[in-house]
Amino acid sequence: MKKALLYLRVSTAMQEEKDSLNKQKQESLDFIKSKGFTLYKIIEEVETGKNTEREGLKTLEFEIKSKKFDVLIFYSLSRLGRVQFDIHRIINLADHSRITYYSVTENFINSESEMGRMMLGIVASLAEQESTTISKRVSSRMRAYATQGYFLQKPPLGFDVKDKILVENEDGNKIRDIFSSYLNGEGKGSIAKRYNKCIKSIDCILKNPAYAGFVRFGGRRRDKVTNKQVKCEETVYKGLHKAIIEIEQYEAVQRLLSQRYISPIRSVNNDKYLLGGIVRCECGLKFYGQKAYDRKKQARQKSYYRCLGTSIKKCHAPFIPVAELEEAVIATLKKYSKDNFSFLSTKKSNKKIDNKSKIEKLLQKKSRTVEAYTDCNISRDDYLKLISKINSEISVLESVSSPQIAKIEIDDLKKKFISLLNNFDKVERIEQKKILQIIIKEVIVLNRESFEIKLNII
Ligand SMILES: [Zn+2]
Incomplete structure (x- = not known):
């Protein structure tokens, strides 16, 4: 007598599905009896047919490979699996082990005839399609609720x-x-x-x-x-x-969220805005670079520098085209350079830099870095690198005995500025940005036509 293996599956453990499993089992056992087979084993599982890693399927494969039975019985092809590839793999394995198969409910699917084999291919593809329509149906019902304004998830705070x-x-x-x-x-x-x-x-x-x-x-x-x-x-x-x-x-919060990421630390890494991090408005807030939307061309077009306060209507400073402000600032610096930075010579005395103020600056930098990190503006790796750099700079300064502190002469500084500016037009934009950030401490925009430049002279 031929030995039959029965494979049964339902997708969830809900009561109605459990009933369905019992029904499947009873009908299948009757089928086995009517065909005159003996029952070798039943594999039962509760798992979605889309899961191709399910345990029952693995057991089934193992049983087929070890050829311990003669006939594979499944309730319907969709119970065997929802993925065509899975179904074909099982059927091929069965063929290879000379195991025949029968679907209990689809009596046209069996290995007895050429027709039965062909039908299997067609139904397998239908089983897969049905599975995708089920998930689409669920999703579109959820969307229908949402379009009507209902809330379907866990409620948020408040x-x-x-x-x-x-x-x-x-x-x-x-x-x-x-x-x-x-x-x-x-x-x-x-x-x-x-x-x-x-x-x-x-x-x-x-x-x-x-x-x-x-x-x-x-x-x-x-x-x-x-x-x-x-x-x-x-x-x-x-x-x-x-x-x-x-x-x-x-909406104001959304705008602010997209703007607040600007930090001097991050802005060094891109060359879009040469003055990023160093321009500020007369009102005290920073200027940031932004591309404006061009309605006619349906695209983001010209870039502007604008005051952070304009987005929350706290300030009415004009937007200044990026090229306009950058060119004006660069032209001013070049003019200074040609002039040998003569306006600086009035403070001819060499300024001593004392460690205390340097350390103070580093401590400020440290707290800004911590802030940038806690505001998610820099990555943890960058944060750790920066902090350890700052800490080592501080410890170096603290170890140096105070009277013999480095002196920077204004003339040396001027020479440095001039040589940087002489090379300005020959270097890449990102290098130009570094040069500007070395020379300029701050550009304060007073209005569309005028601004004030503070140089990095300690
Ligand atoms: Zn402003």
Whole structure:
């Protein structure tokens, strides 16, 4: 008598599926009996058919390879697997071991005839397609909820969920405070400390459109091949809930979030904005470089330097085209150079640099670096490198006995500036940027036509 192996699978452990497993089993056993086979073994598993690494499948392969039975019985092809490749692999293995097979419910699928084999190919491809439509169906139902403004995930801080709609709770005022603190210039790091949270979660709060009355859909999905979360397009819909934050305030925060990354440390590494990190507005805030959007050409076009305060409507300083400001500053420096930096000769006396102020500067630099790190502006590696460099500089200064401190003569400095500027037009843009950052301490923009340059003379 032929020995039969029965393979059964349901995708979840829910009660209805368990019932389905019992039904599958009973029907299959009846089938085996009707064919006159004896039962060799049953492999049962609860696992999605898309999982190609499932244990039951591995056991099945092993059993087929060791040829301990004659007939493979499965309830339907889709139970055997949802991935065509898997199904074909199992069937090929079975053929190789001279094991015949039968589908209990699809009596046209079997290894008895050429027709049965052909049908297997067709149904296997259908099984795979059905599997992708099921996940699409679930996803489109979720989207339908989102488009109507319902909230389907775990509610964020400040909200509860009632009947799939967000409702503000007692933490709502924390959210108001976090948004307004950030808008008033407080760093994420400091806000995080105050609320005993990590910077990342403050960042998530500031970026969450739910607070402005929206719900989002997408953003992340599970990759079919790697089974890992990957980023995907996110759509935002008007929510049914009441906002905690005014839309204008929310948008101002988004603009600020995209601008605050500017730090002098980072700006050295790109050559887009030669004056990055050293231009500031008369109002005290930094200028940063930004590409403006050209409506006609539908693209980001001309680059400008603009005051950080303009984005939060705290300042009305004009936007200055990047080339315009850079050319003007460079021309001024060249003029100084031609003039032998004569205006500096009035302070002819050699200035002593005392260690104390140097150390103080390094300590300031250290705290700025820590701030840049806690605000996520620099990587941990960069942070550690910078800190150890600063620490060693400090220890060198502390070890030097104070009277014999390096003297920098103004004339030496002038010579250095002039030689740097003589080479200016011959070097790459990134080098030009370094030269400007060595010579200039600060460019203060007074208006579109005038600015003040402070040189790096200690
Ligand atoms: Zn300003």
